[in-house]
Amino acid sequence: xxxxxxxxxxxxxxxxxxxxxxxxxxxxxxxxxxxxxxxxxxxxxxxxxxxxxxxxxxxxxxxxxxxxxxxxxxxxxxxxxxxxxxxxxxxxxxxxxxxxxxxxxxxxxxxxxxxxxxxxxxxxxxxxxxxxxxxxxxxxxxxxxxxxxxxxxxxxxxxxxxxxxxxxxxxxxxxxxxxxxxxxxxxxxxxxxxxxxxxxxxxxxxxxxxxxxxxxxxxxxxxxxxxxxxxxxxxxxxxxxxxxxxxxxxxxxxxxxxxxxxxxxxxxxxxxxxxxxxxxxxxxxxxxxxxxxxxxxxxxxxxxxxxxxxxxxxxxxxxxxxxxxxxxxxxxxxxxxxxxxxxxxxxxxxxxxxxxxxxxxxxxxxxxxxxxxxxxxxxxxxxxxxxxxxxxxxxxxxxxxxxxxxxxxxxxxxxxxxxxxxxxxxxxx
Amino acid sequence: xxxxxxxxxxxxxxxxxxxxxxxxxxxxxxxxxxxxxxxxxxxxxxxxxxxxxxxxxxxxxxxxxxxxxxxxxxxxxxxxxxxxxxxxxxxxxxxxxxxxxxxxxxxxxxxxxxxxxxxxxxxxxxxxxxxxxxxxxxxxxxxxxxxxxxxxxxxxxxxxxxxxxxxxxxxxxxxxxxxxxxxxxxxxxxxxxxxxxxxxxxxxxxxxxxxxxxxxxxxxxxxxxxxxxxxxxxxxxxxxxxxxxxxxxxxxxxxxxxxxxxxxxxxxxxxxxxxxxxxxxxxxxxxxxxxxxxxxxxxxxxxxxxxxxxxxxxxxxxxxxxxxxxxxxxxxxxxxxxxxxxxxxxxxxxxxxxxxxxxxxxxxxxxxxxxxxxxxxxxxxxxxxxxxxxxxxxxxxxxxxxxxxxxxxxxxxxxxxxxxxxxxxxxxxxxxxxxxxxxxxxxxxxxxxxxxxxxxxxxxxxxxxxxxxxxxxxxxxx
Numbered sequence: 001x002x003x004x005x006x007x008x009x010x011x012x013x014x015x016x017x018x019x020x021x022x023x024x025x026x027x028x029x030x031x032x033x034x035x036x037x038x039x040x041x042x043x044x045x046x047x048x049x050x051x052x053x054x055x056x057x058x059x060x061x062x063x064x065x066x067x068x069x070x071x072x073x074x075x076x077x078x079x080x081x082x083x084x085x086x087x088x089x090x091x092x093x094x095x096x097x098x099x100x101x102x103x104x105x106x107x108x109x110x111x112x113x114x115x116x117x118x119x120x121x122x123x124x125x126x127x128x129x130x131x132x133x134x135x136x137x138x139x140x141x142x143x144x145x146x147x148x149x150x151x152x153x154x155x156x157x158x159x160x161x162x163x164x165x166x167x168x169x170x171x172x173x174x175x176x177x178x179x180x181x182x183x184x185x186x187x188x189x190x191x192x193x194x195x196x197x198x199x200x201x202x203x204x205x206x207x208x209x210x211x212x213x214x215x216x217x218x219x220x221x222x223x224x225x226x227x228x229x230x231x232x233x234x235x236x237x238x239x240x241x242x243x244x245x246x247x248x249x250x251x252x253x254x255x256x257x258x259x260x261x262x263x264x265x266x267x268x269x270x271x272x273x274x275x276x277x278x279x280x281x282x283x284x285x286x287x288x289x290x291x292x293x294x295x296x297x298x299x300x301x302x303x304x305x306x307x308x309x310x311x312x313x314x315x316x317x318x319x320x321x322x323x324x325x326x327x328x329x330x331x332x333x334x335x336x337x338x339x340x341x342x343x344x345x346x347x348x349x350x351x352x353x354x355x356x357x358x359x360x361x362x363x364x365x366x367x368x369x370x371x372x373x374x375x376x377x378x379x380x381x382x383x384x385x386x387x388x389x390x391x392x393x394x395x396x397x398x399x400x401x402x403x404x405x406x407x408x409x410x411x412x413x414x415x416x417x418x419x420x421x422x423x424x425x426x427x428x429x
Numbered sequence: 430x431x432x433x434x435x436x437x438x439x440x441x442x443x444x445x446x447x448x449x450x451x452x453x454x455x456x457x458x459x460x461x462x463x464x465x466x467x468x469x470x471x472x473x474x475x476x477x478x479x480x481x482x483x484x485x486x487x488x489x490x491x492x493x494x495x496x497x498x499x500x501x502x503x504x505x506x507x508x509x510x511x512x513x514x515x516x517x518x519x520x521x522x523x524x525x526x527x528x529x530x531x532x533x534x535x536x537x538x539x540x541x542x543x544x545x546x547x548x549x550x551x552x553x554x555x556x557x558x559x560x561x562x563x564x565x566x567x568x569x570x571x572x573x574x575x576x577x578x579x580x581x582x583x584x585x586x587x588x589x590x591x592x593x594x595x596x597x598x599x600x601x602x603x604x605x606x607x608x609x610x611x612x613x614x615x616x617x618x619x620x621x622x623x624x625x626x627x628x629x630x631x632x633x634x635x636x637x638x639x640x641x642x643x644x645x646x647x648x649x650x651x652x653x654x655x656x657x658x659x660x661x662x663x664x665x666x667x668x669x670x671x672x673x674x675x676x677x678x679x680x681x682x683x684x685x686x687x688x689x690x691x692x693x694x695x696x697x698x699x700x701x702x703x704x705x706x707x708x709x710x711x712x713x714x715x716x717x718x719x720x721x722x723x724x725x726x727x728x729x730x731x732x733x734x735x736x737x738x739x740x741x742x743x744x745x746x747x748x749x750x751x752x753x754x755x756x757x758x759x760x761x762x763x764x765x766x767x768x769x770x771x772x773x774x775x776x777x778x779x780x781x782x783x784x785x786x787x788x789x790x791x792x793x794x795x796x797x798x799x800x801x802x803x804x805x806x807x808x809x810x811x812x813x814x815x816x817x818x819x820x821x822x823x824x825x826x827x828x829x830x831x832x833x834x835x836x837x838x839x840x841x842x843x844x845x846x847x848x849x850x851x852x853x854x855x856x857x858x859x860x861x862x863x864x865x866x867x868x869x870x871x872x873x874x875x876x877x878x879x880x881x882x883x884x885x886x887x888x889x890x891x892x893x894x895x896x897x898x899x900x901x902x903x904x905x906x907x
Contacts, residue, residue: 345839372842
C-alpha cells in the first residue's frame with residue numbers, strides 16, 4: 001500500500017497547484033512516513049489498535065485525487081440550533097457557507113484554499129513540524145486544505161460554529177487530509193462543532209489535524225460528531241495549548257465508522273487553566289473506537305477532568321488510553337480521570353490504559369476504570385415495573401451514557417446530542 | 430540533616446562482606462561456562478541440554494527497553510556466573526559441617542541457622558552466591574512428605590518432578606532475562622507439597638550475594654499438589670559495593686486442584702548509596718500458574734532495596750474458580766528506581782483477582798506501578814479489583830501508574846482505581862502535637878498507608894517489614 005501511496009504522492013505534488021513556501025517540508029514529511037509506515041501494535045500508542053491491519057482491512061487502496069466537485073449540494077445540516085456554517089467537501093473549503101465578516105468577531109479567517117492571503121505569518125498555519133507520529137507526517141505530506149481562524153479579543157460568539165466535513169469518496173479518491181488551526185484570543189469565547197459526514201458509498205480515510213491556542217481568560221468548547229459508514233477510517237489528532245485562566249471543554253461522540261481514533265494532547269501551560277475532556281462511545285457492528293488523551297500539567301494550579309463512558313455491542317471494540325502527566329512545577333494539580341464501559345455481548349472487547357505520571361508531590365490525582373455488564377438487578381427492577389427486557393436495557397444504557405453528556409455546558413448542543421443519543425440507542429439492537 | 434541522612438544510609442545493616450574462599454567459574458557467558466556450572470552441580474545430561482537450548486535462544490534475543498528505569502548497558506561478559514564458597518560445591522552438607530564464617534554471616538543477617546534447628550520455627554534454605562549452603566528442618570518436613578531442598582539436589586533426586594514442571598510457567602523462550610536465567614541458573618529452592626498436605630511450617634529462603642562481580646541467578650520451583658497448602662518466604666541482602674550487580678531470578682509456582690500457595694518476599698538488596706552509585710539490579714521473573722480448579726496463588730512483596738527493581742509477579746488463572754492475589758509495597762528513596770506490578774491473566778471461569786499496590790517514593794526516586802489485567806473470552810463471571818495508591822515525599826521524586834486492562838468478556842467485572850497524594854501537613858502536625866518527632870510521624874503514617882499489605886505477611890516477616898519501611902524512609906523528611 002505504501003508503494004502505491006508513493007506514486008500517489010508524486011502525482012499529488014505535481015498536480016496540486018498552490019505551492020507551499022517550503023515545499024521540501026512535504027517531501028521530508030512523506031519520507032518520515034515512509035520510514036515508519038502505518039503504525040502497528042508494536043508501538044505503545046497503538047498497542048490496542050493495530051492501524052496498519054485496520055486500514056488494509058477496511059480500504060483496498062488509499063488514493064488521493066484532486067478532482068473537485070463543482071456541483072456541491074448539501075442541505076442536510078443541523079436544524080436544531082442556530083449556527084455559523086462552514087463547509088468542506090472532499091477535503092476542500094467550499095464558499096457556500098458563512099461569509100466571514102470581520103464584524104463577526106474574526107480577526108482573520110483564511111481558508112487555505114487558493115492562498116488568498118499570506119497567512120503563514122498568522123499563527124503558523126503552514127509550518128509543518130517534524131513529527132514522529134506517522135499519521136501526522138502523512139497529514140503534512142498530503143494536506144490539501146484547512147481553516148485558520150483567529151478570533152477578536154474580548155469577543156463572545158453568540159452562535160456556535162459548525163464545521164461540516166462532507167465526503168463523497170470514490171475508488172480514485174478516498175483519502176483526505178485537513179488541518180484546522182484556531183487562535184482563541186484573550187477574553188473571547190467560542191463554541192465549535194466539527195461534524196464529519198460521509199454521504200457516499202465508498203469507504204474513506206479522513207486524517208484531520210487540529211490545533212487550538214487558547215489565550216488568557218478565553219473559553220473554548222469543541223464538540224466532535226461523525227456520521228461515518230461501516231468501513232470508514234478516521235484519525236483525529238488534536239493539540240490544545242492553554243494559557244492563563246483559560247478553559248477548554250471537549251466532547252467526543254463515537255457512534256459510527258469502522259475505525260476512529262481521537263488522539264488528544266492538551267497542554268496546560270499557564271496557571272489556573274483547566275480542561276474537560278469527555279466522551280461517549282456507543283459501538284456496534286464491529287466498530288472500533290479509540291479515545292486517547294494526554295494531559296500535560298505544566299504549571300501549578302491547573303485542573304483536568306475526563307469522563308469517558310462506553311457501551312460496546314455486536315463484536316465491537318473500545319479503547320481508552322488516558323494519561324495525566326504532572327511536571328515538577330505543577331504543584332496543586334487537580335487531575336481526575338474516569339472510564340466506565342459496558343460490554344453487552346460475548347465478542348466485544350474493551351481495553352483501557354489509564355496512566356498517571358507524576359513528578360510533583362502536592363497534587364490530587366486519581367483515576368478509575370471499570371468494565372462489566374449491565375446490572376441484572378437493575379434490569380429485574382425495571383422489568384418488575386412493566387418494561388420488557390429490551391426497553392429496560394435501553395433505559396439503563398441511556399442513563400449510563402447521559403451521565404457523560406450531561407457534562408456539556410452548551411445547552412443547545414447538549415440537547416442536540418441527547419437527541420442523537422436517543423436515536424442511536426433506538427437503532428441499537 | 431544531610432549529614433545525618435548520609436550516616437543513616439551508611440547503616441545499611443547488611444552491607445558487610447564475608448571473607449571466604451570462593452570457587453568461581455571463568456568470567457563471561459559462553460558454552461564453556463554453562464558446561465562448568467552444569468558439571469559443578471553434577472547435573473544429568475538432559476539438564477545441560479535444556480540450558481544449551483536456552484543459551485541458543487538467548488543469542489537471538491534483545492534486552493527489553495520499554496521499562497521506565499533506564500540503566501547503563503550491562504556487559505554480560507564481565508560477570509561471574511558461578512561463585513560458590515569452597516567446600517560446598519559438591520553437595521549441601523549438614524549444618525555442623527558448614528564453614529563457620531557462613532554461619533556467622535547468616536547470624537549477622539538475623540537468621541541463625543543452628544538455633545532454628547532447635548527452635549520450632551521456619552524451615553530455611555540459605556542461598557549464598559550461587560549455591561544453597563544449608564537447608565534446615567529437612568527431616569521434619571520429610572515426615573509429612575514435603576520436599577524442600579536446593580533445586581540442584583532436586584534435579585538429581587527428583588528428576589521426574591523437575592522435568593515435568595520446570596519451564597512450564599516461564600518457558601525458556603520467554604524474555605531476555607528469563608532466558609538468561611534458564612541458561613545459567615545456579616541454585617534456588619525446590620518445594621513439592623504432596624496431595625492433601627498442609628505444610629506444617631513456613632518455608633523460607635534467604636538469598637545472599639557475597640562475592641563481587643557476580644550475578645545471582647537463582648531458580649525457584651514450587652509445586653503444590655491437589656489440596657495442599659504452603660506459605661513460602663523469601664528474603665534477600667547483599668554487601669555494599671560501588672558496582673552494580675545483576676540479580677536475575679526465575680520463580681515458578683504451580684498450584685493444582687484446590688491447592689494454595691502463598692509467596693511472600695521481603696527484598697532488601699543493597700540499594701546503592703545516596704548518589705545512586707552501586708546497588709543491585711533486581712530483574713526478576715515471577716510467575717504462578719493456577720493450573721487446577723479452586724486453586725489460589727497469593728503474592729505479597731515488600732520491595733525496599735535494589736538500585737533498580739523490575740519485576741512483575743504474575744498469576745495465570747487457568748483453573749476454574751481460581752484466585753490470584755497481589756499485595757505490594759514498593760518503597761524507593763534517593764536514586765532508587767522501581768518498576769513493579771503484576772499480570773493477572775484470567776482464562777478459567779469464575780476466576781478472581783485482587784491487586785493492592787502501594788508505592789512510596791522519596792528523594793530522587795521513581796516508582797512505577799505497571800500491571801496487566803487480561804480477561805480472556807471464556808473467563809465468564811470473573812472479577813478483578815485493582816487499587817494502586819502512591820505517596821510522594823518531596824518534590825524531586827516521581828510516582829507513576831501504568832495499568833493495562835483488556836476485557837474480552839461481557840460477563841465480568843473489572844475495577845481499577847488509583848490515587849496519588851502526599852503526606853499532608855495536617856497529618857504531620859497532628860502527630861507532632863502528640864509528641865512524635867517528624868520522622869516517627871512519617872513512619873507512622875507510611876505504616877498506616879501500607880497496612881493493608883503488611884497484614885498479609887506472616888507474623889515474623891511483618892515485624893521485619895514494618896521496621897524496613899521506617900528505615901528505608903529515614904532522612905527523607907525534614
